[in-house]
Amino acid sequence: QVQLVESGGGVVQPGRSLRLSCAASGFSFSTxxxxxxxxxxGRGLEWVAFIWYDxxxxxxxxxxxxxxxxxxxxxxxxxxxxxxxxxxxxTAVYYCAGDPPSSGYxxxxxxxxxxxxxxx
Amino acid sequence: QSVLTQPPSASGTPGQRVTISCSxxxxxxxxxxxxWYQQLPGTAPKLLIYGYNQRPSGVPDRFSGSKSGTSAxxxxxxxxxxxxxxxxxxxxxxxxxxVVFGGGTKLxxx
Numbered sequence: 409q410v411q412l413v414e415s416g417g418g419v420v421q422p423g424r425s426l427r428l429s430c431a432a433s434g435f436s437f438s439t440x441x442x443x444x445x446x447x448x449x450g451r452g453l454e455w456v457a458f459i460w461y462d463x464x465x466x467x468x469x470x471x472x473x474x475x476x477x478x479x480x481x482x483x484x485x486x487x488x489x490x491x492x493x494x495x496x497x498x499t500a501v502y503y504c505a506g507d508p509p510s511s512g513y514x515x516x517x518x519x520x521x522x523x524x525x526x527x528x
Numbered sequence: 529q530s531v532l533t534q535p536p537s538a539s540g541t542p543g544q545r546v547t548i549s550c551s552x553x554x555x556x557x558x559x560x561x562x563x564w565y566q567q568l569p570g571t572a573p574k575l576l577i578y579g580y581n582q583r584p585s586g587v588p589d590r591f592s593g594s595k596s597g598t599s600a601x602x603x604x605x606x607x608x609x610x611x612x613x614x615x616x617x618x619x620x621x622x623x624x625x626x627v628v629f630g631g632g633t634k635l636x637x638x
Contacts, residue, residue: 443627445573452530453565453573453616455627467626503572512561513620513627514578521572 410434410517412504417522420494430487430504430519438462438482441507443515444489446500446524456502457489461509472498494526531556532617532630539636545605548633550617552598556628560620562600564593567614567632576615577602604635612637 416428430442444456457478458467466478477490487504502524506517533551540546550562564577575584577593592603600619604611617630 445627445629452614452632453567453618453629455618455629458627469626470624505573512563512579513618514563514575515565515573515618516575516578516584518572518574 410506412506412517412519414502414504414519414522417502417524419525419527421528422495422526424494425490425492426494426524428489428491428502428504428522428524430489432485432487432504432506432517435506435517437485437506439509440517441509441513442478442480442487443505443507444478444487445503445505445515446498447503447521448497448500451500454500458507458513459487491524494524496526498524499526500524530631531621531624531628532619534615534617534630534633536631537634537636539638540604540607541638542607542609544607545603546607546635547604548602548615548617548635550600550602550630552600552619552628554598555623556598556619556621557595557600558598559622562593562595563618564591564602565616565618567616569613573616607637609637611635 411433459478475493479488501521503521505515565573566576567573621628
């Protein structure tokens with residue numbers, strides 16, 4: 409049974425940092441590219457970042473470039489998102505999602521999401 | 529302002545066929561395949577259509593996707609009450625070097 413479980417969300421002050429984790433099980437994590445996608449309250453989906461299956465390439469949305477870092481540990485089947493210099497507009501539910509090989513960036517596995525609230 | 533443009537809302541009655549459009553450009557829809565996601569209230573998104581009108585296991589064949597030029601469409605036939613959800617299109621964008629989503633369409637089953 410495929411599972412993606414995000415953790416690390418919470419309330420943080422503007423300018424501070426937070427690290428999200430996503431624990432994967434039930435599929436071959438090391439062969440999947442992985443993404444972070446967020447959804448602000450009452451808003452649509454926004455893609456955040458993407459990392460190749462082996463961690464060799466990473467891509468970011470302009471809104472988080474230079475502040476967020478995506479990484480993975482295939483030995484522990486875990487995906488991370490380091491978020492620095494947080495802003496109020498980063499407040500959202502953050503989902504990790506799995507992207508199988510040759511799928512055309514189709515995100516077929518999703519976690520339940522973790523809420524990040526940036527507020528003073 | 530989303531890179532891909534969807535109508536904010538759509539509606540239909542049970543049994544009806546509805547379509548949801550998604551408009552993009554040559555750097556996204558015009559050069560790659562479009563994926564569609566369904567998000568039921570209070571839940572995570574779910575992949576509905578990917579590639580060239582492919583459905584993941586468990587997705588009914590009432591759902592289908594198509595693409596022409598820089599636009600794509602999701603069609604739902606035999607509309608059911610459980611189809612009431614938000615629907616998002618998405619594609620890779622070669623200019624932005626990232627995935628772009630549409631703003632989402634809220635489907636109401638009357």
